[in-house]
Amino acid sequence: xxxxxxxxxxxxxxxxxxxxxxxxxxVVVPLCLVFYHVLKSGIGSINxxxxxxxxxxxxxxxxxxxxxxxxxxxxxxxxxxxxxxxGILGGIFLSEYGSIRLNWGIRFGADVLNxxxxxxxxxxxxxxxxxxxxxxxxxxxxxxxxxxxxxxxMRTTEEVLRLVPNGYREAALALGIAQWRTxxxxxxxxxxxxxxTGVLLALARVAGETAPLLFTALGNRYWNHHLSxxxxxxxxxxxxxxxxxxxxxxxxxxxxxxxxxxxxAIVNVSVRVLTRDKFAQTR
Amino acid sequence: xxxxxDQQKVRPPTPVVIPxxxxxxxxxxxxxxxxxxAISVRDLSVYFGANxxxxxxxxxxxxxxxxxxxxxxxxxxxxxxxxxxxxHDLVPSARIEGRIQLxxxxxxxxxxxxxxxxxxxxxxxxxxxxxxxxxxADNVTVGLRLNGLRKNSVLAERMEQALVMAALWxxxxxxxxxPAVSLSGGQQQRLCIARALAVQPEVxxxxxPASALDPLATxxxxxxxxxxxxxxxxxxxTHNMQQAARISxxxxxxxxxxxxxxxxxxxxxxxxxxxxxxxxVTGRFG
Amino acid sequence: xxxxxxxxxxxxxxxxxxxxxxxxLFKWLTLAMGLSVFLLIGLVxxxxxxGSALALKKFGWRFLISSDWDPVNEQFGALPFIFGTLVSSxxxxxxxxxxxxxxxxxxxxIAPYWIxxxxxxxxxxLAAVPSVILGLWGIFVMVxxxxxxxxxxxxxxxxxxxxxxxxxxxxxxxxxxxxIAIMILPIITSISREILRSVPGLQREAxxxxxxxxxxxxxxxxxxxxxKGLFGAAILGLGRALGETMAVTMVVGNRPEIVASLFAPGxxxxxxxxxxxxxxxxxxxxxxxxxxxLVLLGVTVVVNALxxxxxxxxxxxxxxxxx
Numbered sequence: 001x002x003x004x005x006x007x008x009x010x011x012x013x014x015x016x017x018x019x020x021x022x023x024x025x026x027v028v029v030p031l032c033l034v035f036y037h038v039l040k041s042g043i044g045s046i047n048x049x050x051x052x053x054x055x056x057x058x059x060x061x062x063x064x065x066x067x068x069x070x071x072x073x074x075x076x077x078x079x080x081x082x083x084x085x086x087g088i089l090g091g092i093f094l095s096e097y098g099s100i101r102l103n104w105g106i107r108f109g110a111d112v113l114n115x116x117x118x119x120x121x122x123x124x125x126x127x128x129x130x131x132x133x134x135x136x137x138x139x140x141x142x143x144x145x146x147x148x149x150x151x152x153x154m155r156t157t158e159e160v161l162r163l164v165p166n167g168y169r170e171a172a173l174a175l176g177i178a179q180w181r182t183x184x185x186x187x188x189x190x191x192x193x194x195x196x197t198g199v200l201l202a203l204a205r206v207a208g209e210t211a212p213l214l215f216t217a218l219g220n221r222y223w224n225h226h227l228s229x230x231x232x233x234x235x236x237x238x239x240x241x242x243x244x245x246x247x248x249x250x251x252x253x254x255x256x257x258x259x260x261x262x263x264x265a266i267v268n269v270s271v272r273v274l275t276r277d278k279f280a281q282t283r
Numbered sequence: 284x285x286x287x288x289d290q291q292k293v294r295p296p297t298p299v300v301i302p303x304x305x306x307x308x309x310x311x312x313x314x315x316x317x318x319x320x321a322i323s324v325r326d327l328s329v330y331f332g333a334n335x336x337x338x339x340x341x342x343x344x345x346x347x348x349x350x351x352x353x354x355x356x357x358x359x360x361x362x363x364x365x366x367x368x369x370x371h372d373l374v375p376s377a378r379i380e381g382r383i384q385l386x387x388x389x390x391x392x393x394x395x396x397x398x399x400x401x402x403x404x405x406x407x408x409x410x411x412x413x414x415x416x417x418x419x420a421d422n423v424t425v426g427l428r429l430n431g432l433r434k435n436s437v438l439a440e441r442m443e444q445a446l447v448m449a450a451l452w453x454x455x456x457x458x459x460x461x462p463a464v465s466l467s468g469g470q471q472q473r474l475c476i477a478r479a480l481a482v483q484p485e486v487x488x489x490x491x492p493a494s495a496l497d498p499l500a501t502x503x504x505x506x507x508x509x510x511x512x513x514x515x516x517x518x519x520x521t522h523n524m525q526q527a528a529r530i531s532x533x534x535x536x537x538x539x540x541x542x543x544x545x546x547x548x549x550x551x552x553x554x555x556x557x558x559x560x561x562x563x564v565t566g567r568f569g
Numbered sequence: 570x571x572x573x574x575x576x577x578x579x580x581x582x583x584x585x586x587x588x589x590x591x592x593x594l595f596k597w598l599t600l601a602m603g604l605s606v607f608l609l610i611g612l613v614x615x616x617x618x619x620g621s622a623l624a625l626k627k628f629g630w631r632f633l634i635s636s637d638w639d640p641v642n643e644q645f646g647a648l649p650f651i652f653g654t655l656v657s658s659x660x661x662x663x664x665x666x667x668x669x670x671x672x673x674x675x676x677x678x679i680a681p682y683w684i685x686x687x688x689x690x691x692x693x694x695l696a697a698v699p700s701v702i703l704g705l706w707g708i709f710v711m712v713x714x715x716x717x718x719x720x721x722x723x724x725x726x727x728x729x730x731x732x733x734x735x736x737x738x739x740x741x742x743x744x745x746x747x748x749i750a751i752m753i754l755p756i757i758t759s760i761s762r763e764i765l766r767s768v769p770g771l772q773r774e775a776x777x778x779x780x781x782x783x784x785x786x787x788x789x790x791x792x793x794x795x796x797k798g799l800f801g802a803a804i805l806g807l808g809r810a811l812g813e814t815m816a817v818t819m820v821v822g823n824r825p826e827i828v829a830s831l832f833a834p835g836x837x838x839x840x841x842x843x844x845x846x847x848x849x850x851x852x853x854x855x856x857x858x859x860x861x862x863l864v865l866l867g868v869t870v871v872v873n874a875l876x877x878x879x880x881x882x883x884x885x886x887x888x889x890x891x892x
Binding site: 009010012013016017019020021023024026027028030031033034037038041085086087089090092093094096097098103105106108109110111112113115116117118119120121122123124126127128147150151154178179180181183184204205207208209210211214215218235238239242243250253254257260261264265268269272 | 591592594595596598599600602603604605606607609610612613616617619620667668669671672674675676679680688690691692693694695697698699700701702703704705706708709710751754755758782783784785787808809811812813814815819839842843846847858859862865866869870873874877
C-alpha cells in the first residue's frame with residue numbers, strides 16, 4: 001500500500017513536470033510562429049525599393065514604405081521631446097523628493113495612466129489637438145505617443161533611482177555638495193544605465209503603437225513636410241495594408257512587419273543583455 | 284531623497300566658497316585648554332518625531348586632537364556625530380534643540396548654510412562608499428569639482444595632497460583613472476577619507492570607519508588617524524573600546540542619549556568618575 | 570550600532586525648500602513634472618466626458634443595454650461591444666491564465682538555469698511584439714488555420730453545445746479571444762513568476778522536510794500561499810485584455826451582434842472605436858464612440874486598480890522591499 005501510494009505520488013510529480021513544461025512550450029510557440037511567418041513572408045519583399053520608395057497609387061504594384069519608416073522615427077523623436085524630460089524629472093521627484101501621500105498619489109496616477117488603453121489616448125489627443133486645429137498632424141501623433149511615454153518612463157526612472165544606495169547620497173551631501181547637484185551628478189549618474197534602458201524600452205513600445213495614431217497622425221501616402229500635416233508611420237501602414245484587398249499590399253505589410261519586429265526585438269534584446277549582469281536572477 | 288529643512292527665511296543665493304588652498308594653521312595660543320574648542324555643544328537635544336534620542340548634551344571638543352565617542356548600541360553616538368555636520372537637516376522628522384558651535388560660529392545660525400557647514404566638517408562613514416561610476420581620481424576631487432573648482436592643475440595638486448594624507452598615494456598613483464570600486468575594502472575607506480580631506484575641512488567626523496575592515500586595514504586607518512590629528516580635529520565614533528584607547532586623546536561616554544562622562548582617554552579608562560562609565564569600560568554591560 | 574537615520578527609505582521623505590537657488594528651482598521643476606500625471610488624468614477624464622456628453626444626454630442608461638448600433642438612424646447602443654469585449658476577454662483568460670501560471674511554475678520551480686534564461690527571453694520578446702504585427706499574423710495565418718482546421722474539429726466534437734454551432738468564417742469572437750490570450754500571456758507569466766519567487770524559501774523547505782515531492786511542495790507551499798497574488802496577476806491580465814485593440818480588430822470579424830456561437834464574428838469596445846472613429850460623420854455618432862471610450866476607460870481603470878490592490882495585499886505582509 002505504501003509503495004503504491006509513493007509510486008502514485010512520484011507519477012503525479014513527473015506528470016506535473018511534463019505538463020508545466022508543455023505549457024511553457026505552448027507559450028513560446030506563438031512567438032516562434034509569428035517570427036517565422038513574418039520572416040518568411042516579409043523577407044522576399046525587403047529590397048532597396050522598400051526602404052526608399054513611396055507607396056504606389058492604389059492598384060499598382062511595387063513601391064515601398066520609405067515615408068512610413070521615416071515617419072515612425074520622426075514621431076519617436078517628437079514623442080521623446082515630450083516624454084523623456086517630463087518622465088525622467090517626474091521620476092526624480094518620486095524618488096528623491098516629495099511626501100509619502102503625494103508620492104503615493106502620483107505613483108498611483110502613473111500606474112492608472114499606464115493601464116489606459118492606447119486607443120483612449122488617441123481619442124483624447126484627437127479632441128485636444130486634432131479638433132481645434134481641424135487637421136490630423138504629425139504633431140498630434142507625437143503628442144499622443146509622448147503622453148503614453150510619460151508615466152512609463154516616470155515609473156521606470158523612479159524604480160531605478162530607488163535602487164541607488166543611500167550611502168552615495170549621504171557621502172555627497174557630507175562633502176558639502178548641493179542637493180540638486182548630488183541628485184543629478186551622483187545619483188542619476190549612478191543609475192544612468194537603468195534610466196536609459198527604461199527610455200529605450202518605452203521607445204520600442206510606442207514605436208509599435210497603432211491605435212493612438214489612427215486618428216491623430218492619420219497616415220500619409222507621401223512625405224510629410226510639416227508638423228501640422230498627417231504623417232505615415234510603420235504600424236499604421238502595416239494595418240492599412242493588411243486589411244486592404246490587394247495582394248501586393250499584403251506582401252508589403254509583411255515586409256513592414258519584419259522591419260518593425262526586428263527594430264523592436266533588437267532594442268529589447270540588446271537592452272536586456274546589457275543590463276543582465278546587474279540583475280542576475282536565481283530562480 | 285534626503286531633504287533639507289526650511290527653518291530659515293529665504294535669503295539671497297550665497298556665492299560658492301572655494302576652500303583655501305593651504306592646510307589651515309590653527310594657532311594654539313596660551314596654555315592648552317584655553318583655545319577655542321573645535322566643536323562646542325550646549326544643551327543639545329535631538330528628537331525623531333516624539334522620540335528623544337539625545338538629552339541635553341554639553342561637550343567641548345578640543346581642536347587638533349582625536350576625540351572618541353563610545354557607548355553601547357543605541358546610545359546616540361551616531362546621532363550626536365551627525366548633528367555636528369547638520370545631516371539631520373535631511374531627515375524630515377528630526378528636531379534639534381540647543382546650540383552647536385564650530386570654532387565659535389553657530390552652525391545653525393543665519394550666516395552658515397548647511398552646505399557650508401558640511402564643507403568645513405567632513406564625514407567618513409562606516410561603510411565605504413566611493414562613487415561607483417567614477418575613477419579614483421574623480422572620486423577624490425568630486426567635492427571640489429561639484430562646488431565649482433575647475434582648474435585642472437589645482438585639482439591635481441589637491442588630489443595628490445589628499446591621497447598622500449590618506450596614505451593611499453603610493454598604492455594608487457599609477458592607476459588613478461581606474462574605477463574606484465576596483466580597490467580593496469581598506470583602500471576604499473582610505474579613498475573615502477582622501478575624498479573628505481580634499482575639501483580641506485576643519486573637522487573630520489568618522490562614524491566607525493574601521494568596523495567593516497579586517498585587522499590589518501584597521502591598523503592602517505588607525506595609524507592614519509594619528510597622523511591626521513596634527514592638522515585636523517577628529518571625532519570618531521567607535522564601539523571598539525580598545526580602538527578608542529589606542530588612538531584618542533579624549534573620550535566621551537554616552538549612554539541612553541546622555542553624555543555620562545567626558546575626559547582624557549587615559550583617565551576615563553583607568554579611573555572613571557562615574558560608575559556607569561566604569562561598568563561599561565570594564566565590560567560589565569554593553 | 571547607529572540609529573538608521575541616514576537609511577530612511579525614500580518614501581518617508583517630505584518636501585522642503587532651501588535657500589540655495591539651485592536646490593529650490595530643481596525641486597519645483599521636478600515637482601511640476603511629477604504633477605503632470607494628475608494633469609494627464611484630468612485631460613483624459615475631461616475629454617472623454619466632454620466628448621460623450623451628447624450621447625450621454627440623448628441615450629442615458631439605455632446606451633449600455635441597447636444592442637442597436639445604427640449610424641444611419643442615429644441609434645446607438647453599446648451592448649454588442651460590451652458583450653464582445655467580455656466574451657473575448659473571458660476566453661483569453663481561460664486560455665492564458667492556466668498556461669501562464671503553469672509556465673511560471675515551470676520557470677521558478679523546475680527549469681534549470683539555462684532553460685530559464687532562454688524561456689524568459691522568449692517571453693519578454695513576445696511581450697514586445699506590437700499588436701498590429703500579431704494581428705497581421707492573425708489575419709493571414711491563424712484565421713485560415715482556424716477556419717480550415719480547428720473550428721471544424723471543434724464543431725465535430727463539441728457541436729452539441731450552442732457555443733460551437735453556426736457558420737464558420739474564421740474571423741470570430743473565438744479568434745479574438747485566442748489572439749488576446751497570446752498578447753496577455755507574457756504579462757501574466759512574468760507577474761506570476763515574480764509572485765512565486767517572492768514566496769519565502771522557508772515555506773518550501775518546510776514542505777520538503779515533510780517528505781513532499783517537488784510537485785507537492787509547489788502545490789502546498791507555493792501555490793496556495795501565492796493564491797491571492799496569482800489572482801491579482803490574472804486580473805492584471807484581464808485589464809490588458811480589455812484594452813487590446815489592433816490585433817483583435819483584425820481577427821474578430823467586426824460585426825455588432827450578440828450570438829451564442831463562438832464561431833460568429835463579434836465586435837469589441839476598442840475595435841468599434843478603432844474602426845469607426847475616423848468615419849463618424851455626425852456629432853451623435855462621434856459622441857457615442859466617445860461614450861464607448863468612456864465605458865472602456867472606466868472598466869479598465871477599475872479592473873487595473875483592483876489588480877493593484879490585490880497584488881499589494883499579497884506583497885504587503887511579506888514585503889521584501891529593496892528600499
